[in-house]
Amino acid sequence: MPNGIVSYISPLYGGATSDKAIINMDGSQSLIELLEDGDNIMSDSGFSLDAKYTHLTLIHPxxxxxxxxxxxxxxxxxxxxxxxxxxxxxxxxx
Structure with a gap:
């Protein structure tokens, strides 16, 4: 359940852009780099986290x-x- 404040607003992405592409986008700072221990990522099917992100929780239906x-x-x-x-x-x- 979301319980924090909005700390990041991404650029706009087209509907064909996958969750994985958005979270790993190159730039000055990617979204994945902003996440802290215990943060949750809500996604749909087909999205998974790399093993190095064990400090994050993936929430999907x-x-x-x-x-x-x-x-x-x-x-x-x-x-x-x-x-x-x-x-x-x-x-x-x-």
């Missing part, structure tokens, strides 16, 4: 993989993540 449906706990987790994403998106549009 559960995946079905070989299951037929999500468990009730996984559904709740997905709702929490989706509500935080909605809040984040809503704040960016105001």
């Amino acid at each position: 559960p995946f079905l993989d070989r299951q037929k449906q999500l468990s009730s706990q996984q559904v709740l987790q997905t709702r929490i993540i989706a509500s935080n994403y909605y809040w984040s998106s809503k704040n960016q549009n105001t």
